[in-house]
Each structure stands twice: as structure tokens, then as C-alpha cells.
Amino acid sequence: MKIFIDSADIDEIRQAYAWGIADGVTTNPSLMKKAVDARHKKAHRLDLQTYITEILKVAKGTPVSLEVTETTADGMIRQGLALYKLFNPIARNIVIKIPINPAFKDTDTTHFDGLRAIKALADKKIPVNVTLVFTPEQALLAAKAGATYVSPFAGRMDDYIRKRNRITFEKTDYFPWQGMWKGKKPYDDNGVVSGVDLVWKCSQILKHYGFKTKVLAASLRNIRQVREAALHHADAATLPFSVIQNMLKHTKTYEGMAKFTKDIVPAYVRMTEGGTHDPSSKPAAKESRVVKGKKAVVKLARDLKTKRSVKKRKPKGKGWFEIKDVEK
Numbered sequence: 517m518k519i520f521i522d523s524a525d526i527d528e529i530r531q532a533y534a535w536g537i538a539d540g541v542t543t544n545p546s547l548m549k550k551a552v553d554a555r556h557k558k559a560h561r562l563d564l565q566t567y568i569t570e571i572l573k574v575a576k577g578t579p580v581s582l583e584v585t586e587t588t589a590d591g592m593i594r595q596g597l598a599l600y601k602l603f604n605p606i607a608r609n610i611v612i613k614i615p616i617n618p619a620f621k622d623t624d625t626t627h628f629d630g631l632r633a634i635k636a637l638a639d640k641k642i643p644v645n646v647t648l649v650f651t652p653e654q655a656l657l658a659a660k661a662g663a664t665y666v667s668p669f670a671g672r673m674d675d676y677i678r679k680r681n682r683i684t685f686e687k688t689d690y691f692p693w694q695g696m697w698k699g700k701k702p703y704d705d706n707g708v709v710s711g712v713d714l715v716w717k718c719s720q721i722l723k724h725y726g727f728k729t730k731v732l733a734a735s736l737r738n739i740r741q742v743r744e745a746a747l748h749h750a751d752a753a754t755l756p757f758s759v760i761q762n763m764l765k766h767t768k769t770y771e772g773m774a775k776f777t778k779d780i781v782p783a784y785v786r787m788t789e790g791g792t793h794d795p796s797s798k799p800a801a802k803e804s805r806v807v808k809g810k811k812a813v814v815k816l817a818r819d820l821k822t823k824r825s826v827k828k829r830k831p832k833g834k835g836w837f838e839i840k841d842v843e844k
Contacts, residue, residue: 517745517746517750517751517752517753518539518540518751518752518753519537519538519539519752519753519754519755519760520538520539520540520541520542520579520732520752520753520754520755521538521540521541521542521754521755521756521757521760522541522542522543522547522734522754522755522756523541523543523547523551523756523757524543524547524548524550524551524571525547525550525551525554525757526551526567526570526571526574528757529541529571529574529575530574531757532757532760533574533575533576537760538575538578539578539579539752540575540578540579540580540581540752540754541571541575541578541579541580541581542580542581542613542645542667542732542734542754543571543580543581543582543583544583544613544647545583545585548564551567552564552567555567565602568582568603569603569606572603572606572607572609572610573606573607575607575609576607577607577608577609578609579609579610579611579643579645580607580609580610580611581611581612581613581645581665582599582603582610582611582612582613583612583613583614583647584596584599584612584613584614584633586618587615587618587619587620587626587629588618588626588629589626589628589629589630589632589633589636592614592618592629592630592633593632593633593636593637596612596614596633596637596642596644597637597640597642599612600612600637600642610642610643611643611644611645611664611665612637612642612643612644612645613644613645613646613647614630614633614634614637614644614645614646614647615630615646615647615648616630616631616646616647616648616649616654616657616658616666617630617648617654618630630646630658631657631658631661634646634658634661634662634663635661635662637662638661638662638663638664639662643664643665644662644663644664644665645663645664645665645666645667645732646658646663646665646666646667647667647669647734648667648669649666649667649668649669649714649718650668650669650672650673650676650705650714651706651708651714652708652714652717652718652721654666655668655718655721655722655729655731656721656722658729659722659727659729660727663729664729664730665729665730665731665732665752666718666722666729666730666731666732667732667733667734667754668711668714668715668718668731668733668734669711669714669734669735670710670711670712670714670715670733670734670735670736670741670745671687671711671735671736671737671741672711672735673705673708673710673711673714673735674691674710674711674737675687676705677691677695677696677703677704677705677709677710678691678696678703680703680705681696681698681703683696683703687737688737688738689737690738690740690741691710691711691741692710693710693711693712693713693716693744693748694709694710694713695709695710695713711735711736711741712733712741712744712745712748713748715731715733715745715748715750716748716749718731719731719748719749719750719751720749723749730751730752731749731750731751731752732750732751732752732753732754733745733750733752733753733754734753734754736753736754736755736756736759737759738759738762739759739762739763742755742759742763
């Protein structure tokens with residue numbers, strides 16, 4: 517499973533790529549605002565175009581998603597084309613984020629404008645990451661319209677199911693992929709019992725029908741969700757920097773490091789640092805023997821704790837013999 521970093525913080529992005537674990541970057545207007553505000557608080561002047569250019573360079577050709585802000589098909593297409601034209605020449609790695617449905621309420625008339633924008637950009641060979649996916653059906657439609665990625669929002673789906681059923685929770689609380697049960701039935705949203713279940717259903721449908729569209733699990737809040745997204749065949753997961761950091765942490769890892777460090781002998785350290793051989797370690801004694809007229813250098817039996825047997829083998833030339841150790 518590929519790992520994208522979900523951030524617009526250039527320092528976090530640099531670190532993730534320095535570790536060698538980042539396969540891409542996802543951003544959105546909220547993350548951009550957060551990054552801009554943070555820079556302003558530090559009294560750093562920020563030219564947004566230059567800032568985005570730096571992110572693209574750090575990403576080294578791996579996909580970087582930039583999101584449109586318009587909510588109509590024409591507006592999203594116009595913005596998508598402008599972003600692609602402006603930034604893609606820098607590192608050839610721009611992906612345009614389009615919402616699957618830009619409507620604000622059920623009575624709006626823009627429900628299908630997302631699909632129109634996806635198709636228009638895909639027809640121009642512009643990669644599209646379809647965001648705000650909350651049903652497998654939305655993922656299917658996005659794939660048919662030509663999406664490069666679909667991003668099911670696992671954490672927000674978990675929140676939605678809990679809120680609907682008046683279950684109190686913290687944002688980072690784990691939500692079982694099998695769902696939370698009331699009696700013999702799980703709480704669900706039209707058959708989807710958890711955010712990871714949503715990821716899995718999207719993946720199953722797209723893979724079964726041979727779509728090239730990749731499932732990019734989004735809104736993952738904790739490391740267990742990351743593990744379960746991988747187990748349920750997400751092609752990629754986009755993660756906050758804090759979640760990536762937590763993936764490395766375990767009490768037994770700390771304990772093991774403490775023990776290994778305590779047990780290190782000085783001679784081993786000198787050897788790994790290119791130092792001289794430990795003088796307290798004496799090499800095994802050697803002696804020369806004459807075997808049927810030929811000289812052979814062997815370790816003494818008292819050092820090897822073995823006995824020697826000498827046998828003749830087919831000569832490739834005169835006087836070829838084999839010296840063989842035999843365990844006592």
C-alpha cells in the first residue's frame with residue numbers, strides 16, 4: 517500500500533520524503549489555510565504560488581493533489597485546467613481534486629457537476645483525485661467518469677455512524693472495521709458499517725470490474741485504521757503527519773533498543789567503526805604439515821576441536837589432496 521502525506525506543511529512533507537516512505541501528497545483548501553496561518557504567525561512572508569512550487573519539488577515527481585474551490589462544473593473545469601497549466605510543468609506531478617458531488621443540499625441542482633468535471637479533465641489526460649466519497653456507488657460513478665483516484669473518507673464515515681446513533685467519542689477513538697453492534701445488528705449507513713468497510717467495498721467493486729482507478733483511503737485517524745485499510749486492499753492511504761509518526765512507536769521496540777544497547781561489547785563497536793582487531797582475541801594457532809610430499813596449512817585440532825582426515829581425490833594435476841574437518 518502506498519503512503520501519501522495529507523499535509524500542506526512544507527516541513528512535514530520534507531521530513532516524510534527524507535524518511536523514504538512518502539509516495540505522494542494530498543492537500544485541500546483547509547490544509548493550505550492552516551499552513552498559511554502558521555507561516556504568518558512566524559512572521560514569514562508567504563507567496564502561495566512559490567510555496568506550492570516548493571511542495572511539488574520536494575515531492576520529486578510523485579503525485580500531489582491540489583483541490584478546486586468552485587462548485588459548478590464549468591468553474592471546477594476552469595480551475596482544474598488553470599492549476600494544471602500553472603503547476604504541472606514544474607515536476608509533472610499534479611493531480612486535480614474534484615468533489616464527487618459539489619451540492620450543499622439535496623435540493624441543489626449541481627449533484628452531477630462533479631462527474632462532468634471529472635470526465636472533462638480526464639478526457640484531457642489530466643489526473644483526477646475524486647474526494648468526499650462516502651458510498652461505494654459514488655466510487656463506481658467516479659471510476660466510470662475517468663477518475664485516477666477515489667478517496668473514501670473512512671474517519672468521517674465512522675464519525676457519521678456514531679453521531680447518528682448518539683455514541684459519544686473522541687476524534688481519534690478507534691472504530692472497529694466490523695462496525696459497532698446493537699444486539700444482533702451493527703450500526704450502519706445503508707449497509708456500510710465502518711469507514712474501513714467503505715474502503716473495502718470501494719476496492720472490491722473497482723477491482724472486480726477491472727477499473728484502473730486506485731482507492732486512496734482518506735481521513736484515517738489512527739494507526740489501526742491504517743493497518744486495516746492495508747488489510748482491506750486500499751491501493752494507498754493518505755495520512756496526517758502525526759499518524760505517520762505513530763506508526764513507528766511501540767513499547768517493546770523501546771525496551772529492545774535499551775537492552776541491545778546495554779549488551780553491546782566495546783570490541784564489536786570498534787569493529788563496526790573500522791577499528792583494529794580486539795587484541796584480547798587471539799587468532800587460532802596454525803601449523804604446517806607435509807601430506808604425502810605436499811605442504812598444507814591447517815588449524816590445530818586442539819583449536820578446531822576436530823580431528824583431521826586426509827583423502828586423495830581425482831587429481832587435476834599432480835599431488836592434489838583434500839583436507840577435511842570431521843566433528844568429534
